[in-house]
Amino acid sequence: xxxxxxxxxxxxxxxxxxxxxxxxxxxxVLNGAISDLFGTPIRxxxxxxxxxxxxxxxxxxxxxxxxxxxxSKIAFALNARLPEDIRVVESERVPxxxxxxxxxTYKTYEYHILNRVHPDPLFRHTEMHVYYPLDxxxxxxxxxxxxxEHDFASFCSSGNSTATTVRTITDASVTRTGDRLVFRIRxxxxxxxxxxxxxxxxxxxxDGRWEPERMRTIIEARDRHEAGPTAxxxxxxxxxxEYPDYVRGEE
Amino acid sequence: xxxxxxxxxxxxxxxxxxxxxxxxxxxxVLNGAISDLFGTPIRxxxxxxxxxxxxxxxxxxxxxxxxxxxxSKIAFALNARLPEDIRVVESERVPxxxxxxxxxTYKTYEYHILNRVHPDPLFRHTEMHVYYPLDxxxxxxxxxxxxxEHDFASFCSSGNSTATTVRTITDASVTRTGDRLVFRIRxxxxxxxxxxxxxxxxxxxxDGRWEPERMRTIIEARDRHEAGPTAxxxxxxxxxxEYPDYVRGEE
Numbered sequence: 001x002x003x004x005x006x007x008x009x010x011x012x013x014x015x016x017x018x019x020x021x022x023x024x025x026x027x028x029v030l031n032g033a034i035s036d037l038f039g040t041p042i043r044x045x046x047x048x049x050x051x052x053x054x055x056x057x058x059x060x061x062x063x064x065x066x067x068x069x070x071x072s073k074i075a076f077a078l079n080a081r082l083p084e085d086i087r088v089v090e091s092e093r094v095p096x097x098x099x100x101x102x103x104x105t106y107k108t109y110e111y112h113i114l115n116r117v118h119p120d121p122l123f124r125h126t127e128m129h130v131y132y133p134l135d136x137x138x139x140x141x142x143x144x145x146x147x148x149e150h151d152f153a154s155f156c157s158s159g160n161s162t163a164t165t166v167r168t169i170t171d172a173s174v175t176r177t178g179d180r181l182v183f184r185i186r187x188x189x190x191x192x193x194x195x196x197x198x199x200x201x202x203x204x205x206x207d208g209r210w211e212p213e214r215m216r217t218i219i220e221a222r223d224r225h226e227a228g229p230t231a232x233x234x235x236x237x238x239x240x241x242e243y244p245d246y247v248r249g250e251e
Numbered sequence: 252x253x254x255x256x257x258x259x260x261x262x263x264x265x266x267x268x269x270x271x272x273x274x275x276x277x278x279x280v281l282n283g284a285i286s287d288l289f290g291t292p293i294r295x296x297x298x299x300x301x302x303x304x305x306x307x308x309x310x311x312x313x314x315x316x317x318x319x320x321x322x323s324k325i326a327f328a329l330n331a332r333l334p335e336d337i338r339v340v341e342s343e344r345v346p347x348x349x350x351x352x353x354x355x356t357y358k359t360y361e362y363h364i365l366n367r368v369h370p371d372p373l374f375r376h377t378e379m380h381v382y383y384p385l386d387x388x389x390x391x392x393x394x395x396x397x398x399x400e401h402d403f404a405s406f407c408s409s410g411n412s413t414a415t416t417v418r419t420i421t422d423a424s425v426t427r428t429g430d431r432l433v434f435r436i437r438x439x440x441x442x443x444x445x446x447x448x449x450x451x452x453x454x455x456x457x458d459g460r461w462e463p464e465r466m467r468t469i470i471e472a473r474d475r476h477e478a479g480p481t482a483x484x485x486x487x488x489x490x491x492x493e494y495p496d497y498v499r500g501e502e
Contacts, residue, residue, distance in 0.1 A: 010372045055373055075369060089369040118326060118340040121261045122306055122488070126373055237373070 002098055003071055004062050005030075005044070005078070006090040011055045012125045012234070013085060018049040026050075026086055030061060033081040037074075038065050047100035047241050048107065051193075053233035055126060058089070058240030060100045100241075106170065106186055108239040111199045111231065113181040127180070128199075128235035134206035136176035142205045142212035143172040143183065145219060146198065153222040155201070157193035157230065165191055165222075174202065181206075184239075193230050200228035253349055254322055255313050256281075256295070256329075257341040262306045263376045263485070264336060269300040277301075277337055281312060284332040288325070289316050298351035298492050299358065302444075304484035306377060309340070309491035311351045351492075357421065357437055359490040362450045362482065364432040378431070379450075379486035385457035387427035393456045393463035394423040394434065396470060397449065404473035406452070408444035408481065416442055416473070425453065432457075435490075444481050451479035 007030065015023030019031075027046055034042045047060035069077065074091035082088070112127040114120055119129040146169045153165040169187040183199055201218060204210045218226045258281065266274030270282075278297055285293045298311035320328065325342035333339070363378040365371055370380040397420045404416040420438040434450055452469060455461045469477045 008369075008372050010375070057371070057373065079369065084370075084375050085372045087370050087372045089367075089371075116340075118259075118330065119335075119338050120308070120340075121259050121336045121338045122308065122377055124261070124335050 001066065001071070002062055002064050002094050002096050003074060004060060004092050004094040004098065004100070005075070005088050006240075007059045007061055008057050008087050008089050009055060009059070010085040010125065011050060011053050014052065016050055016052045016054070017056070017059060018046055023052070027061065029083065029086055030078075033078050034063060034065075036081055037077050038067060045100055047105070048238055050236075050238055051233050054236045054238070055234075056238040059238050060241050062094065062098060062100050064096075098243075104188060104244060106188055106242040106244065107190060108171075108184065108186040108242075109190070109195045110185075110237050110239050111183040111195060111235045112237070113183070113199075113235060114179055115176075115181055116179040125234055126237070128232055130203065130206075132207055134181060134203070135208065136174050136181050136206065138208075138212050139174040139181070139183070139202045139206040142202055142215040143174050143185075143198075145212075145215040146172045146185070150219050151222050152191055152194055152219070154218050154224055154227045155194045155197040156191040156224060157197070158224075162189075162191065167191065167194075174206075195236060196231045196233065197224075197227050197229075199231035199235070202228070203231065204228040252317070252322070253313055253315050253345050253347050254325060255311060255343050255345040255349065255351070256326070256339050257491075258310045258312055259308050259338045259340050260306060260310070261336040261376065262301060262304050265303065267301055267303045267305070268307070268310060269297055274303070278312065280334065280337055281329075284329050285314060285316075287332055288328050289318060296351055298356070299489055301487075301489055302484050305487045305489070306485075307489040310489050311492050313345065313349060313351050315347075349494075355439060355495060357439055357493040357495065358441060359422075359435065359437040359493075360441070360446045361436075361488050361490050362434040362446060362486045363488070364434070364450075364486060365430055366427075366432055367430040376485055377488070379483055381454065383458055385432060385454070386459065387425050387432050387457065389459075389463050390425040390432070390434070390453045390457040393453055393466040394425050394436075394449075396463075396466040397423045397436070401470050402473050403442055403445055403470070405469050405475055405478045406445045406448040407442040407475060408448070409475075413440075413442065418442065418445075425457075446487060447482045447484065448475075448478050448480075450482035450486070453479070454482065455479040 014026045017026045019025045044061040044063045071093040075088040078088045114127045115134045149168045167189045171186040268277045270276045270278045295312040295314045322344040326339040329339045365378045400419045418440045422437040
């Protein structure tokens with residue numbers, strides 16, 4: 001049967017989610033725990049590559065196994081075998097043809113910024129520190145231009161290999177709570193480094209260098225050079241992936 | 252002149268704030284950075300001992316030095332010398348007779364609980380994981396009995412050495428946001444392990460073992476055996492210390 005795992009991790013100590021030729025990836029560790037549990041080599045298929053240092057509350061991976069363990073209990077058995085910076089937060093059976101990437105999904109990301117003079121050591125791995133003042137309202141105004149179907153080529157690093165750079169963004173917002181800003185974005189797909197380049201652009205708007213309306217110009221330019229820099233990875237978290245076409249199995 | 256530092260730290264890797272005979276304390280590292288900056292051995296006086304694994308957003312330490320560095324800039328110079336799990340978030344000049352402990356202060360603590368089936372690796376060092384359901388409303392009802400002047404001997408570990416166990420609590424609340432509970436408490440003093448024992452007691456109320464009204468009975472008993480267990484340190488953070496009698500310097 002096919003098992004779907006929802007995986008949360010602190011990406012600080014890993015070379016991204018997907019197995020690479022260099023460095024330890026989260027998927028390497030996950031595959032190891034699954035293989036250990038079932039006593040046979042098992043490889044997962046992951047939904048989203050996340051870069052080194054990027055975090056997740058709900059990335060998705062699937063694998064096939066024959067077992068008597070109840071699907072919902074697999075999470076507990078894996079967590080007993082995983083390091084504490086990786087946790088399976090849900091395990092469930094899905095149809096045998098369920099694939100984590102080949103269907104319409106919606107992903108939600110958040111980017112966390114601490115906006116005050118000195119850094120906060122308690123959240124040093126999960127937020128970007130910006131010491132100069134940011135105008136969250138202007139950043140939020142700019143974020144609204146992202147909503148809808150657009151060609152996001154301006155927000156795409158050269159490593160991108162997808163056929164089209166058109167994506168649909170359903171939600172985008174910047175909110176401030178005290179010293180902390182959260183950029184939240186939901187869409188049907190994201191290009192390579194897209195969220196981090198958007199954040200780099202929003203920072204240029206938040207500090208007053210650019211006006212919020214420039215976001216529209218940047219989108220229309222379809223040119224990476226028009227956008228801001230790529231924001232550092234540690235502020236980014238993949239919050240979750242929705243599979244609207246998938247009817248949840250009865251376990 | 253006397254310099255007051257407001258210090259934030261991730262207590263995970265330290266044996267508490269105050270210098271001890273065993274293990275490295277946050278104060279050891281802080282003293283080292285200050286001594287290095289000014290080129291002479293300097294020892295700080297700390298406001299609050301926090302236990303191993305307990306965190307702070309605003310502990311306080313003072314020291315005396317003759318320097319031309321502007322007091323507000325000392326924080327930057329120290330942060331360049333401190334490990335990233337300790338940060339000075341403010342430095343200012345205070346009167347020469349300012350002592351961080353010998354006056355009326357109000358301290359605010361928070362205790363963070365993640366209340367869901369599986370842990371969250373992203374906040375594994377800064378929150379307690381409770382997998383069984385907790386009733387935050389009942390816990391909040393119980394917390395209200397703490398407000399006022401009471402003898403808190405029931406919430407005091409045997410290591411306490413203060414003359415009296417009477418303290419005044421001005422605010423106490425339990426709030427839930429999604430899967431997360433925050434217990435916040437403010438008072439003019441806290442006994443050894445007091446907040447963590449209160450939290451252990453609140454957990455017995457949140458899981459239905461005890462009714463909220465039992466908090467009153469426990470306070471009146473003035474007996475440590477009547478209260479719940481001492482909650483683990485990592486969920487606790489010293490949010491800040493207020494010095495109402497102290498007029499902020501002109502720096």
